[in-house]
Amino acid sequence: MIEPTADPHVCDAAITRAFSVLGKRWNGMLLRVLGFGAGSFAELRRAVPGISDTMLADRLAELVGAGLVDRVVEPGPPVSVRYALTDAGERLMPVLDDLGRWANESLAREAASTR
Amino acid sequence: MIEPTADPHVCDAAITRAFSVLGKRWNGMLLRVLGFGAGSFAELRRAVPGISDTMLADRLAELVGAGLVDRVVEPGPPVSVRYALTDAGERLMPVLDDLGRWANESLAREAASTR
Numbered sequence: 638m639i640e641p642t643a644d645p646h647v648c649d650a651a652i653t654r655a656f657s658v659l660g661k662r663w664n665g666m667l668l669r670v671l672g673f674g675a676g677s678f679a680e681l682r683r684a685v686p687g688i689s690d691t692m693l694a695d696r697l698a699e700l701v702g703a704g705l706v707d708r709v710v711e712p713g714p715p716v717s718v719r720y721a722l723t724d725a726g727e728r729l730m731p732v733l734d735d736l737g738r739w740a741n742e743s744l745a746r747e748a749a750s751t752r
Numbered sequence: 753m754i755e756p757t758a759d760p761h762v763c764d765a766a767i768t769r770a771f772s773v774l775g776k777r778w779n780g781m782l783l784r785v786l787g788f789g790a791g792s793f794a795e796l797r798r799a800v801p802g803i804s805d806t807m808l809a810d811r812l813a814e815l816v817g818a819g820l821v822d823r824v825v826e827p828g829p830p831v832s833v834r835y836a837l838t839d840a841g842e843r844l845m846p847v848l849d850d851l852g853r854w855a856n857e858s859l860a861r862e863a864a865s866t867r
Contacts, residue, residue: 649784649852651851651852651853651855651856652780652781652784652848652851652852652855653781654855654856654859655780655851655852655854655855655859656774656777656780656781658859659771659774659775659780659851660774660775660776660777660778660779660780660781661775661777662771662775662776663775664775665767665770665771665774665775666767666768666771666775669764669767703859704859705859724858725858725859728854728857728858729854729858731850732847732850732851732854733767735846735847735850736766736767736770736774736847736851737764737766737767737770738766739770739843739844739847740766740767740769740770741766741769742843743839743840743843743844744769744770744773744818744819744820744840
């Protein structure tokens, strides 16, 4: 039985909120890549193999909307657009590092091939 | 530019592996709920509002396949089936707690409404 403490019948709001962003394919990977430094659309596409242009555009818009990524227009010429983590996005990086360590140590290798 | 260190052109394998499981809707929430204790199918369905029976069955099979959840058959009578975290699943709990804290502190409230 699920323990009857702390309103166990509903997944807690903080985790629900976290996975409203991270529980969608690519978002966690994009944030981790941006943690290495700001990048252009083309650089991000190369950094996340398998993502399509449409999906990358959608995900970046979503991450901007969630306040985790800034879209930075550099006036140039030529004008260029880069994406960078906000402070809120940066604060996620240590947690993603822990998540990576957990995956390395605890997640069955086969899992990666099932998605 | 993305920093040219540590093979930056590819999202690192550990994060990719972590999000092969967690980057799918419901998986993170299901694991967090199971962190409160083992539960039956019906209990899990109630604990994660909005999930369908089909999706819950699919996700549980996936989490069992990834070695994060055990399907425990209790002989009864009546026979019953419960789901419980494995050790690997348990080791994720502190990271999920950190993720929840990050979401509470840093994730725009609006994000939760966009999924």
